[in-house]
Amino acid sequence: MSIDPAAELPFFYGSISRSEAEQHLKLAGMADGLFLLRQCLRSLGGYVLSIVSNLEFHHYSIEKQLNGTYCITGGKPHCGPAELCEFYSKDSDGLVCTLKKPCLRSPDTPIQPGVFDSLRENMLREYVKQTWNLEGEAMEQAIISQAPQLEKLIATTAHEKMPWYHGKVGRNEGERRLYSGAQPDGKFLVRDREESGTFALSMMYGKTVYHYQILQDKSGKYSMPEGTKFDTIWQLVEYLKMKPDGLMTVLGEACLNGRAVEKTPSLPATVSTGHILTFLSQQIFHCLRFILLSLFQRRTGANGYTPPPRAVPAASTPVAAVPAEREVLPMDCSGFNPYHNPNDVRRFNIQRSQLLMDEVELGSGNFGSVKKGVLKTDSGQIDVAIKVLKSENEKLVKEEMMREAEIMHQLSNPFIVRMLGLCNAENLMLVMEMASAGPLNKFLNSNKDTVTAENIVNLMHQVSMGMKYLEEKNFVHRDLAARNVLLVNQQFAKISDFGLSKALGEDDNYYKARTAGKWPLKWYAPECIIFHKFSSKSDVWSFGITMWEAFSYGGKPYKKMKGPEVIRFIESGSRMDCPAACPERMYELMKECWTYKHEERPDFKKVEESMRFYHYSLSNKVKPEGAAADAEPDK
Ligand code: AMP
Numbered sequence: 223m224s225i226d227p228a229a230e231l232p233f234f235y236g237s238i239s240r241s242e243a244e245q246h247l248k249l250a251g252m253a254d255g256l257f258l259l260r261q262c263l264r265s266l267g268g269y270v271l272s273i274v275s276n277l278e279f280h281h282y283s284i285e286k287q288l289n290g291t292y293c294i295t296g297g298k299p300h301c302g303p304a305e306l307c308e309f310y311s312k313d314s315d316g317l318v319c320t321l322k323k324p325c326l327r328s329p330d331t332p333i334q335p336g337v338f339d340s341l342r343e344n345m346l347r348e349y350v351k352q353t354w355n356l357e358g359e360a361m362e363q364a365i366i367s368q369a370p371q372l373e374k375l376i377a378t379t380a381h382e383k384m385p386w387y388h389g390k391v392g393r394n395e396g397e398r399r400l401y402s403g404a405q406p407d408g409k410f411l412v413r414d415r416e417e418s419g420t421f422a423l424s425m426m427y428g429k430t431v432y433h434y435q436i437l438q439d440k441s442g443k444y445s446m447p448e449g450t451k452f453d454t455i456w457q458l459v460e461y462l463k464m465k466p467d468g469l470m471t472v473l474g475e476a477c478l479n480g481r482a483v484e485k486t487p488s489l490p491a492t493v494s495t496g497h498i499l500t501f502l503s504q505q506i507f508h509c510l511r512f513i514l515l516s517l518f519q520r521r522t523g524a525n526g527y528t529p530p531p532r533a534v535p536a537a538s539t540p541v542a543a544v545p546a547e548r549e550v551l552p553m554d555c556s557g558f559n560p561y562h563n564p565n566d567v568r569r570f571n572i573q574r575s576q577l578l579m580d581e582v583e584l585g586s587g588n589f590g591s592v593k594k595g596v597l598k599t600d601s602g603q604i605d606v607a608i609k610v611l612k613s614e615n616e617k618l619v620k621e622e623m624m625r626e627a628e629i630m631h632q633l634s635n636p637f638i639v640r641m642l643g644l645c646n647a648e649n650l651m652l653v654m655e656m657a658s659a660g661p662l663n664k665f666l667n668s669n670k671d672t673v674t675a676e677n678i679v680n681l682m683h684q685v686s687m688g689m690k691y692l693e694e695k696n697f698v699h700r701d702l703a704a705r706n707v708l709l710v711n712q713q714f715a716k717i718s719d720f721g722l723s724k725a726l727g728e729d730d731n732y733y734k735a736r737t738a739g740k741w742p743l744k745w746y747a748p749e750c751i752i753f754h755k756f757s758s759k760s761d762v763w764s765f766g767i768t769m770w771e772a773f774s775y776g777g778k779p780y781k782k783m784k785g786p787e788v789i790r791f792i793e794s795g796s797r798m799d800c801p802a803a804c805p806e807r808m809y810e811l812m813k814e815c816w817t818y819k820h821e822e823r824p825d826f827k828k829v830e831e832s833m834r835f836y837h838y839s840l841s842n843k844v845k846p847e848g849a850a851a852d853a854e855p856d857k
C-alpha cells in the first residue's frame with residue numbers, strides 16, 4: 223500500500239536490529255566500505271545506514287526532514303534514500319568512509335516488515351471502512367487519498383489502546399495496579415501524568431515501583447531523561463524492552479489495563495516461538511482495532527461499535543474539533559459525510575417537500591444562483607447546495623442544466639461533487655452534495671498563511687484521482703480550473719461544474735465542437751483552440767493550469783495577457799514560470815501537462831501516479847529535531 227522509497231534497493235533489509243545488521247555484514251566479509259540500509263526504529267520514515275570500516279561497524283541514522291528530504295544529521299539533504307546512498311558512495315562527507323560495496327540481500331532474505339508496516343494496511347482499511355462507511359472502489363480511492371495523513375494519525379496515537387497504556391492515572395493508582403498480582407522485575411505501565419499533559423512510565427524492580435517521566439521535546443519527540451528520542455510512545459516502549467536507557471532494567475511484562483484484561487485470552491500452556499509471535503501479532507492487531515474504533519468513536523461521538531449514521535443533522539458544525547497539532551482531515555467534517563454511500567440519499571426526482579432552502583447564496587452563474595439548503599432523507603438531514611434555474615431563463619439554459627444533471631448523474635466518485643437529484647418545482651433545481659469551503663482559488667487566496675505546499679499537493683492529488691476516474695469513464699470535463707474545484711474542507715477537494723462536459727462515444731477519444739463558444743481559453747490546450755478537439759488529454763492540459771493556480775495560491779494564469787496573446791505565447795514554446803511556493807517536482811509535472819502535442823502528453827493515469835508518488839514521498843515526514851543523536855541505538 224504505502225510504498226517505502228527504499229523498497230527497491232537490494233541492500234535495504236527493512237526493520238532489522240543493529241545486531242542483525244552486523245550479522246549480515248559479517249557474513250558478507252567485512253570489507254571496508256561494505257554497507258546496508260535498514261529501517262529506523264525510532265523515527266517514522268527514517269533509516270539507518272550500517273557501514274564497515276577497519277573491521278568495525280558504524281551506524282548512522284537518516285532522518286526524513288519536514289520538507290521531505292533525507293539526511294544524516296549534519297549532512298546534506300537528499301531527495302530519497304537511493305540518492306543519499308549514491309552521494310555517499312562518491313563522497314564520505316563526514317562518514318567513516320565512502321560506501322564502497324552494497325551488502326546485498328540474498329534471495330531467501332525478504333525485506334523485514336516493521337510491526338507497524340505489517341498492520342498498517344489492515345488498520346487503514348478498517349478505519350476508512352468504519353469512519354466513512356465505504357466499500358469497493360470508493361474505499362480504495364479514499365485509502366489512496368488519505369493513507370499518508372491517516373498513517374501519521376494512527377502511528378502517533380497508537381499507544382492509546384496498547385495493553386500497557388492506562389490513561390490518566392495518578393502515581394498512587396499506578397503503584398496499586400503494579401503491586402496487584404505478580405511483581406516481576408520490568409513489569410510496567412504507561413500513564414498520563416495528571417494535569418501536566420505529559421506521560422510517565424511506572425516500573426517494578428526489586429518489588430519496588432519506580433516512576434519515570436517521559437520527556438517530550440519541542441519537536442514532539444519522546445525520550446527518557448538523557449535517552450534516545452522517538453517519534454511515538456510505542457516506539458519508545460519497544461526500544462526500552464531491549465535497552466534500559468537509564469532505567470533500572472529493561473521493560474518486561476505489561477501491567478494490563480482494564481480493557482486488555484477483559485479481552486486477553488490466556489496463552490496456551492505449551493507454546494512455540496511461532497505460537498507466541500502469532501499470539502503477539504493477534505494482540506497487537508487487537509489493540510490496533512481498539513485504536514481505530516476509538517478514533518472513530520472520538521470523531522463521531524458514537525459509544526459502541528455501530529457504524530456512523532450515513533446522514534447527520536444539518537445543524538451540526540461543518541468541522542469537528544480537531545487537536546491543534548494536526549491538520550484537518552476529511553473525516554473531521556461532521557456536517558456531511560462526503561464519503562457516504564450515495565445510493566442512500568440519491569434520488570433523481572426530489573420532492574419539493576424534502577427540500578429546505580436557505581436564503582444564503584453560495585455563488586451564481588448564467589443559469590441563476592446556487593443556494594445552501596437541507597435535504598430530508600429517511601436516515602436524517604444533509605446539507606446540500608441547490609443550483610436554482612432563474613424562472614425567466616429560456617428553454618436553452620434549462621436544456622443546458624438538464625444536460626449537466628444527466629452527466630453528473632452518471633458519476634460517482636469521492637472527488638467529484640455528487641448530484642443527489644433534480645427537483646422540478648417553482649424553479650428547476652439541481653441538488654448536489656455540499657462543498658462548504660468553496661472554490662479552491664478563493665480558499666487558497668484567503669488562506670495563504672495556513673495552507674502549506676504539501677496541503678496543496680494532497681488536494682491536487684485528489685483532483686487527479688477524480689480526473690482519472692472521468693478519463694476511465696470516457697468523459698471530458700472541458701472546464702477544469704481552480705474555480706471549479708470545490709473544497710469540503712482544507713484537505714478535501716471535489717471537481718464540480720459539468721456544464722461543458724461531454725460523454726464520449728465508446729470508440730471516440732475526443733469531442734469535436736462545431737463552433738467555438740464562451741470558452742476559458744487560458745485553460746485550453748492548443749488542439750482545443752485550433753481544432754476544437756476535446757479529450758482527456760486536453761483536460762490534462764487544464765489540470766496543469768489548475769496546478770499552477772493552486773501553487774500560486776489562486777493567482778491568475780498568464781497575468782494580463784488576452785486570449786490571442788496566450789496562444790502566441792504557447793505556440794512560441796513558452797510556458798508559465800514556476801510559482802514561488804511550488805516544489806520543483808510539481809512544476810516538472812505541470813510542464814509535462816503542457817506538452818504541445820496531445821499524443822505525447824501524459825494521460826491522467828500517469829498524472830495521478832506522479833501526484834501520488836510525490837504526495838506519498840512527503841508523507842511520514844518527521845518533525846525537525848534540534849539535537850538529533852547521530853548514532854542509532856542497539857536493538
Ligand atoms: P457553478 O456554476 O457550478 O460553477 O457554481 C457557481 C458557484 O456556486 C461556485 O463557484 C460555488 O461557489 C458555488 N457552488 C456550486 N456548487 C456548489 C456545491 N456543491 N457546494 C458548495 N458551493 C457550490
